[in-house]
Amino acid sequence: MPDFLTLTLGGLTNGAIYAALGLALVIIYRATRVVNFAQPALALLCAYLAYSVNRATGGYWLGLLVALVAGGVLGALTERVLMRPLRRSGELAPVIATLGLLMLLQAVSGMIWSAEPKSFPYAFDFRGAFSPAAVFVVVVVLVTAGAVLALFGATTLGLRMRAAAFKPEVASLVGVKVGLMLTIGWTLAAVVGALAGVLAAPPFLSPTVLDAVFVYALTAAVLGGLENPVGTIIGGFGLGVVLSYVSGYVGPELVTLASLAILVLVLTFRPHGLFGRGVARRV
Amino acid sequence: MLRVQDLATAYGPVRALDGVDLAAEAGVITAVLGANGAGKTTLLRTVSGLAAPNAGTVTFDGEDITGWAPDRIVRRGLAHVPENGGVITELTVADNLRLGGLWRARADRERTRREVLELFPPLAERLDRQAGTLSGGERQMLAIGRALMSGPRAVILDEPSLGLAPMVTARILRVLRELALTVLLVEQNARGALSVATHGYVLSLGRVVADAPAADLLDNDRLRHAYLGF
Numbered sequence: 001m002p003d004f005l006t007l008t009l010g011g012l013t014n015g016a017i018y019a020a021l022g023l024a025l026v027i028i029y030r031a032t033r034v035v036n037f038a039q040p041a042l043a044l045l046c047a048y049l050a051y052s053v054n055r056a057t058g059g060y061w062l063g064l065l066v067a068l069v070a071g072g073v074l075g076a077l078t079e080r081v082l083m084r085p086l087r088r089s090g091e092l093a094p095v096i097a098t099l100g101l102l103m104l105l106q107a108v109s110g111m112i113w114s115a116e117p118k119s120f121p122y123a124f125d126f127r128g129a130f131s132p133a134a135v136f137v138v139v140v141v142l143v144t145a146g147a148v149l150a151l152f153g154a155t156t157l158g159l160r161m162r163a164a165a166f167k168p169e170v171a172s173l174v175g176v177k178v179g180l181m182l183t184i185g186w187t188l189a190a191v192v193g194a195l196a197g198v199l200a201a202p203p204f205l206s207p208t209v210l211d212a213v214f215v216y217a218l219t220a221a222v223l224g225g226l227e228n229p230v231g232t233i234i235g236g237f238g239l240g241v242v243l244s245y246v247s248g249y250v251g252p253e254l255v256t257l258a259s260l261a262i263l264v265l266v267l268t269f270r271p272h273g274l275f276g277r278g279v280a281r282r283v
Numbered sequence: 284m285l286r287v288q289d290l291a292t293a294y295g296p297v298r299a300l301d302g303v304d305l306a307a308e309a310g311v312i313t314a315v316l317g318a319n320g321a322g323k324t325t326l327l328r329t330v331s332g333l334a335a336p337n338a339g340t341v342t343f344d345g346e347d348i349t350g351w352a353p354d355r356i357v358r359r360g361l362a363h364v365p366e367n368g369g370v371i372t373e374l375t376v377a378d379n380l381r382l383g384g385l386w387r388a389r390a391d392r393e394r395t396r397r398e399v400l401e402l403f404p405p406l407a408e409r410l411d412r413q414a415g416t417l418s419g420g421e422r423q424m425l426a427i428g429r430a431l432m433s434g435p436r437a438v439i440l441d442e443p444s445l446g447l448a449p450m451v452t453a454r455i456l457r458v459l460r461e462l463a464l465t466v467l468l469v470e471q472n473a474r475g476a477l478s479v480a481t482h483g484y485v486l487s488l489g490r491v492v493a494d495a496p497a498a499d500l501l502d503n504d505r506l507r508h509a510y511l512g513f
Contacts, residue, residue: 156385163371163382169333170369172353173362174382175433 002248006129008241013134014216015240016141017200021210021217022224022232023145024193029226031165031185033091038078038098040214041105042190043197044207046071048113050198051120051205060123067194075190079183110207117204126202137199144192145233151188152229161185212256216243219263225273235274284309284465285330285361285437290339291489292322292329299325301489302339307437312459312466314476314497316511317486323469324366326486327439330467331363332356343437358386362435366442368426372415376406379414379425383432391434399428402458420451427455437465444472473511477501485510 021039028036049070050063057063082101086094124132152158163171164181172178200213220239224231239262246258266274285307292300299322307313317323328334330341332353340349343361357363371379380399384392400407403424409417414425423443430438440459444452452472456479459466470476477483483500485493493506500506 156381159374159378159382160385162374166371166373167369169353170365170371171382173331173333173357173365173369174429175354175357175384175386176382177354 003129007244007248009130009134011241011244012237013137013240014244015220015237016138017196017213017236018216018220018240019233019236020141020144020192020196020199021213022220022236023148023229024189024196025217025221026224026226026229026232027148027185027189027192029221031161031182031189032083032094034083034094034098035218035226036098036189037095038101038105039189039193039217040197040210041102041109042071042074042078043193043200044109044210045074045105046190046194047120047197047201047205047210048109048118051113051118051201054121060121064123064195064198067198068191071190071192071194071197072187075186075188075193076183078190079186083186084179084182106207113205113207115207117206117209119203120201120205122202133202140195140199141233144195145229148188148192149229157184215256215263216240216259219259219266222263222266223274225275228273228275231273231275284344285439285467286342287326287330288340288342290326290329290336290341292325292334292336294325298489300329300336300339303486303489303491305484305491305494307439307465307467308482309465310463311481312468312476312479314473314480314483315467315469315486316471316473316476316483316500318510318512319471320488321486322489323486324441325489327363327365327441327467327469330439331361333363333365357433357435360434360436362430362433362438364426364430364438364440364443367445368422368443370414370417370422370425370429372413374414375410376412376414376417376425377410379429380406380410380432383429384434387434392432395432395434399431402431403428419446420448420455423447423451423455427459431462435464437467439467439469441469442471443468444470444475449475473507474501 021043024039025036028034046067050067053063053066054060082097083094086097122133123136126133152162160176161181161184164176164178168178197210200210216239220236221232223235223239243255243258247255287303287305290300290303303326315323315326325334329336332351335350340347343359348356380396405421406424406428417425443455452475456475460479468476468480477497477500480497483495483497484491485506487510492510493500
């Protein structure tokens with residue numbers, strides 16, 4: 001019988017990564033009403049860049065930094081080049097475009113780094129039930145989530161971003177540069193996504209390593225109601241723990257199935273999330 | 284002050300504005316009247332940059348602002364209070380106010396904020412409430428207050444009396460007059476608008492069909508019956 005404490009702690013570590021990637025989804029959904037299906041591929045590309053920097057210089061931190069910067073640049077480019085021209089093309093076109101970007105970036109990553117798994121280092125020693133590496137993951141994600149919440153809740157930039165998201169036309173009438181807010185939103189989200197990618201990568205990086213993580217992150221975001229960063233963080237950690245129990249007590253092969261079951265149950269019975277208010281959603 | 288010349292704006296094949304000329308003089312209220320679909324809202328949207336004109340010019344304080352982005356126009360001192368106020372219901376009253384004029388110096392914003400709360404005391408009592416919980420009149424006050432936060436020299440308003448009790452409308456119109464700003468006021472409530480305005484225009488099917496001092500419009504029975512419905 002696996003140790004309950006080990007499973008819980010392991011679940012929290014995984015859950016932190018789901019929470020981070022889920023947070024990236026929520027930031028973009030709040031700003032543009034688009035679920036960014038390209039998020040895992042953007043994160044993957046950044047993780048591969050971190051890997052290459054790692055290999056070249058042997059430094060974990062430089063790799064992480066490069067990944068975060070690359071994430072920001074890719075996020076801004078995605079918004080400017082791909083999403084902005086589609087702004088008036090209805091609700092479906094941008095979502096389909098992110099799906100296309102997902103396939104493109106995954107293929108490109110495979111072409112550059114091959115489909116063969118690459119060994120990717122942890123930040124710290126990863127041995128033990130709650131290793132330094134695991135603590136690092138949880139702490140970094142909590143700090144990042146706190147920073148994002150503070151940005152939205154306590155700064156005028158956050159206020160302008162929220163206004164641009166809720167009522168773009170009204171926001172522009174009071175002087176908010178709505179287009180700039182969207183670019184900042186995508187940049188921010190992609191940086192958080194890149195962080196999630198680097199945290200999720202070890203021990204092996206391959207083009208599909210984030211696919212399952214993305215399903216869990218999406219579930220976490222849906223648990224939080226897709227618009228609620230706090231709900232998504234709680235959803236991510238909670239889902240990590242639950243899936244860890246499923247893996248430990250039932251069987252690891254059922255983890256993805258359990259996640260999908262949770263996703264379907266939430267969408268059926270609480271479509272606005274466990275923490276959301278009963279606002280009808282258009283999706 | 285604010286001048287519109289030969290302005291034409293179309294939505295696809297529909298000509299919402301068809302060669303409109305009008306001017307709002309400094310420091311007074313100018314009313315634009317007309318039935319639904321006369322082009323009043325389109326006029327304001329074109330002036331504030333939300334809609335792009337096909338022809339014509341908008342000049343503000345001698346500067347051609349035709350085709351400018353809305354955020355640039357409001358920074359230049361021309362604020363637009365859209366139909367139904369455009370209050371952001373998901374934000375608190377305080378945050379809605381804070382959004383106005385974020386580019387201004389902190390001291391200026393603080394001073395204007397105090398003035399706005401004095402002008403509209405109901406807002407001061409409800410700063411922490413979600414704007415969605417406000418009554419229609421309070422929302423309109425918030426929308427106007429938020430526009431004032433940008434320290435405008437001119438304000439254009441789209442039917443501030445829509446859905447409000449006559450008492451509340453009267454109060455809002457009175458405040459507008461006392462501010463001595465340049466105001467372009469679009470209204471279906473012609474009698475209320477003309478009672479505070481110095482000059483009035485009547486729009487019909489995208490054209491100006493009357494252009495006269497407000498008192499003359501009130502006295503002109505033929506015009507009142509034909510276009511203003513009272």
